[in-house]
Amino acid sequence: MDSKIGAEERIMQAAIAVFCLRGYDGARMQEIADSADISKASLHYYFRSKENLFRKTVRELFSSIIRNIRSRISEDDSIEEVIGKLVNGYVDMFTAHRRQAFYFLTELMKHEEVLSEIMAGLDTSAFTGGILERFRKEREAGTIIDIEPVDLLINIIGMSVFPIMAEPMLKRALNLSEAEFSNLLAKRKPIVINFVLAAVLRDKP
């Protein structure tokens, strides 16, 4: 790990990596310390306890994901462009941060109380951007079918994200090799976009 940057920063990066890989219970303070090129004692000097370190990493991770997913969509994009950018954005984000997103969901299920409190202060509206509002307008204008904005968004995210998250299970269920599965994932963006457009557009191109 790059020793030019400060110890505290190195520890955070190492901790995120180790927590994501092993989960909270599986993570070892020793491995985090080693990975940050620092002794276990120094680690405790900076962050009093494992739980404290855990909380800090979760907060950091979540806000960075929110920042990352910030809408790339502008007001004057057509509905086709909006949907295209959404699919591209979600696929790219979850491809890049699959392990983190996964870790997040897992720990949310195991330590729901702790994490509710951690995330209470974070602004989550950027997560969905102004997308829901945009869908609502299109629905009113009649350019798309009569569907709840939330349901449309969930459909888009689900098709985009599910195969990425469920890869280890899907690969086996479908009997696909590593290469075959990557190939399948790589080709999905336009397929999902066309699928959504075919379902929601009133006037097909």
Place this chain on the structure above:
Amino acid sequence: MDSKIGAEERIMQAAIAVFCLRGYDGARMQEIADSADISKASLHYYFRSKENLFRKTVRELFSSIIRNIRSRISEDDSIEEVIGKLVNGYVDMFTAHRRQAFYFLTELMKHEEVLSEIMAGLDTSAFTGGILERFRKEREAGTIIDIEPVDLLINIIGMSVFPIMAEPMLKRALNLSEAEFSNLLAKRKPIVINFVLAAVLRDKP
């Protein structure tokens, strides 16, 4: 836990519950023993080690899920019926076994090597049933659009399953209460079915 059934069976049930709740690292042999109304020593008498018990539970869980998901679809169902039954089946299954499915995915990511070996002997073809073949036929006959059977299946599963699995994250991202979110989930089945039909059918009703 019901003490009329054999100790071994009681332990398996208790182990599955505890592993699903806490994950492998978070699970305690003491909790499994308590939950099975048996001493920790007896637990080790039946299953030599924690890892051994873990492997047995994973094998049992996975094959029971496969059995459960076995196609409810018959040859002479219309394509509309097929899609309807698929959505209903996946939603019901993942609603009932959300924690287990989740646990599964998580451990698959953390201990991929171990689990590959465990599942090598299991028949996974029931997981997708004859669905892919059916989609291929409909595509050739031209009743549905030109889409890879695998992609269509992933789209259906993704929309059905994603919001159930991602509940803890989605609830916060969308700022919905427990009640609001359940309500949303409860209403989704027909929405997803109609969405899929709108996207794939050549001749709309």
Place this chain on the structure above:
DNA sequence: GTCTATATGGCGATAGAC
């Protein structure tokens, strides 16, 4: 087969020198 008691090892956390 089932138990209590104990061995063994690893982990988070701390003491205290430098």
Place this chain on the structure above:
DNA sequence: GTCTATCGCCATATAGAC
């Protein structure tokens, strides 16, 4: 601030009586 050495605890696993 950083380290080595060590404490104290708890979890898996075993020994051995019943």
